[in-house]
Amino acid sequence: MFVSFGPDDSVLHSKAFMQEEAEYNLIHLIAGNKEALRIKTVEDDLIFAHAAGFNPWLWISAEMDAGKRNSLVQQLLESLPDREFPGVTGTPETGRLFAEAYSRRTGKQARVHMLMEAYHCPQVQNPHNVSGRLVQADESYIPVIAEYLARFVEDVFGTESAPENFLGHAKEVTDSGKLRLWIDQGRAVSMANLAHQSFRHGRINEVFTPHEFRKQGYASAVVAELCAELLNSGLTPMLYADAANPDSNKVYQSIGFKRTGSIADLRFH
Numbered sequence: 001m002f003v004s005f006g007p008d009d010s011v012l013h014s015k016a017f018m019q020e021e022a023e024y025n026l027i028h029l030i031a032g033n034k035e036a037l038r039i040k041t042v043e044d045d046l047i048f049a050h051a052a053g054f055n056p057w058l059w060i061s062a063e064m065d066a067g068k069r070n071s072l073v074q075q076l077l078e079s080l081p082d083r084e085f086p087g088v089t090g091t092p093e094t095g096r097l098f099a100e101a102y103s104r105r106t107g108k109q110a111r112v113h114m115l116m117e118a119y120h121c122p123q124v125q126n127p128h129n130v131s132g133r134l135v136q137a138d139e140s141y142i143p144v145i146a147e148y149l150a151r152f153v154e155d156v157f158g159t160e161s162a163p164e165n166f167l168g169h170a171k172e173v174t175d176s177g178k179l180r181l182w183i184d185q186g187r188a189v190s191m192a193n194l195a196h197q198s199f200r201h202g203r204i205n206e207v208f209t210p211h212e213f214r215k216q217g218y219a220s221a222v223v224a225e226l227c228a229e230l231l232n233s234g235l236t237p238m239l240y241a242d243a244a245n246p247d248s249n250k251v252y253q254s255i256g257f258k259r260t261g262s263i264a265d266l267r268f269h
Contacts, residue, residue, distance in 0.1 A: 002039045002048075002079055007032040011044040012199070016061040021200065022238045022260040023091065023118040024059050028198035037083075039076075046072050050085070055265060058090040058098050069094075073101045087113065087267035095264040108268040115243040115264055119257035120201070120236050124227040127255060130217035132184030134225040137174045137191070141181060144188050145170040152208040156242065173206075182222040190218035192226050202230035204239040207248070219248075224255045 005011055012028065030036045030049035037050040045064055050056035060069055076098075087110065088098045099110035137145060149166040153159055173179040178194035190213065193206040204226060209219045227237040240263065241249050253259075 001042050002046075002076070003042055005031065005038050005040045005047070009040070011040050011047060014044045016045065016063055017047070017059065018200075019062065020059065020091070020261060022120045022236075023263050024057065025118075025196075025198060025201055025203050025238055026089075027057050027059060028201075029196050030057060037080075039079075041072065046076070048076060050083075053086075055087040055089040055267075056085055058088055058094055060090075060094050060097075069097060070101075073097050077101055077105055085268065087265065089263060089265050092262055092264040095266045099266050099268070102268065106268075110266045110268050113265045113267040115262060116240040117243050117249060118238065118240055118260045118263055119252050120238040120260055121227050121231075121252075121255070121257045122236060123256050124224050124231060124237070125254070125256040126224045126228070127217045127220040130221040132182050132189065132218065132221065134222060135181050135183050136177060137179040137181050139171070139174060141188055142167065142170045142174055145174065145179065145181075145191065148188075148191055148208050148210065149206065151210065152206055155208070179206075180222055180226050182218045182225075184213075184218065187213075189213040189216075190222045192219075192222045194226060194230070197235060200236060201238045202233075202235040204237055207239070219251050220255050223252070227255070 011017060012031065027047055027049050030051050031038055033051050040047045045061040047059040048056055060072065088095050103109055146166040147163040149170060150161050150163040153161060173193055180192050181188045182190040190209040191206065192204055194202055195205040196203045204223060207219055207223055230237045239252065241252055
């Protein structure tokens with residue numbers, strides 16, 4: 001039986017979910033969206049969270065046996081007969097299980113769009129001998145932030161877009177007070193954003209250093225300083241890194257991030 005859940009639901013504090021909480025951190029964000037579809041089993045061993053226009057996130061307790069996992073996914077799809085999804089996000093095994101059942105129902109095939117490694121940072125290791133300082137972004141930096149966001153999207157997704165298209169988002173993250181810049185010799189040489197705070201984690205994203213400033217420790221420095229802020233406030237930093245980008249994974253590992261698991265972004269076509 002499936003029931004709805006909200007941001008303070010006991011399922012988000014259950015032992016089973018918390019074992020994979022870093023990997024499934026975005027479920028906390030979706031849980032706070034009143035417009036999203038948020039359902040779980042009464043036994044708290046499955047969560048399905050879907051915000052319109054995005055992949056649903058599916059979590060199934062690792063303690064569940066294979067037969068029950070298959071049965072629950074079938075029941076889940078039967079309870080959502082009129083919904084179509086662009087894909088699904090979850091651990092590779094859970095994503096594949098949902099994708100195969102969805103394919104049998106719709107004829108659509110799934111492919112892995114991106115494999116992400118989830119990391120958390122219980123203790124930060126500050127890099128040494130990095131020139132510069134951390135600042136909280138203010139409005140004077142909005143144009144450069146918009147440029148860096150455009151270049152970040154191009155790096156990650158291969159999509160070119162004019163910096164002007166990111167001015168609104170640049171202003172939003174600046175106004176939030178959560179975007180940090182590393183400044184060296186008067187220039188913004190790296191950035192990192194505190195995207196979301198849940199009960200136990202602070203999720204970092206949009207970490208970007210322009211090509212001309214790389215290999216100088218700037219990304220390590222800005223992320224490490226932001227991690228220190230989160231740890232001092234009682235939250236464990238976490239982030240997702242593209243599994244296909246070994247350089248970024250090494251940067252995060254060098255400052256104390258520990259891999260917790262993998263998340264697959266599958267798309268239907």
